[in-house]
Amino acid sequence: MFCGLHARSYSMIFEQIPLGSMQNFAYLIGDEKTGQAAVVDPAWDVSIIEDIVKRHNLRIIFIIDTHHHHDHTSGNDELAKTTGAKVVGHAASKLRKDIAVKDGDVLQVGFLEVRFIHTPGHSPDSMSVLVGNKLMSGDTLFVGECGRTDLPGGSSEQLYDSLFNKLAKLPDEIEVYPGHDYGAEPHSTIAYEKAHNYVLKPRTVREFIQFMKEP
Numbered sequence: 001m002f003c004g005l006h007a008r009s010y011s012m013i014f015e016q017i018p019l020g021s022m023q024n025f026a027y028l029i030g031d032e033k034t035g036q037a038a039v040v041d042p043a044w045d046v047s048i049i050e051d052i053v054k055r056h057n058l059r060i061i062f063i064i065d066t067h068h069h070h071d072h073t074s075g076n077d078e079l080a081k082t083t084g085a086k087v088v089g090h091a092a093s094k095l096r097k098d099i100a101v102k103d104g105d106v107l108q109v110g111f112l113e114v115r116f117i118h119t120p121g122h123s124p125d126s127m128s129v130l131v132g133n134k135l136m137s138g139d140t141l142f143v144g145e146c147g148r149t150d151l152p153g154g155s156s157e158q159l160y161d162s163l164f165n166k167l168a169k170l171p172d173e174i175e176v177y178p179g180h181d182y183g184a185e186p187h188s189t190i191a192y193e194k195a196h197n198y199v200l201k202p203r204t205v206r207e208f209i210q211f212m213k214e215p
């Protein structure tokens, strides 16, 4: 059993792809054994993503949106057209999608299990995507920061629940891969964020809502 798990972790291809003028990150998740892959948050220049996919000789079967905002999804249609991949979004997203997921759902990419954690707050449809020990946290959690809640559909109360009751309760060793390159490093871990991210300092919901109102 242990050997099986070990072998599976070796078959994962993972790329963090910087894109566009808003410091976005897209992600490529691939299963080396089957050649199946998923792209998280394709936007801006899709050809950059396609070149990396080609280099790894992968076939995109899912396009996954961490949330509906344009800077994470503007490449959906183009990539779906060229690959035939199905677009996956949270059920609360109003964007065109082929598969609507909710908290706890899992999709299979080859041997890889892609798990969805609904983390609303930045937007109602925000979700984080967990594959192996890698968490793609969209605009919910950044390295050293969190997403804003003052855009339409945003909620500091919901973001509190998503950050403190969902993401901060994941195992310490889970690696955090955010939707934007806003931190000192492009990625970190849950342990690092709990220790160093000022947003995750212990606060009550009321204190957190007040904190989010401050400039």
Ligand SMILES: [Fe+2]
Pocket (backbone or CB within 6 Å): 067, 069, 122, 139
């Ligand atoms: Fe966003």
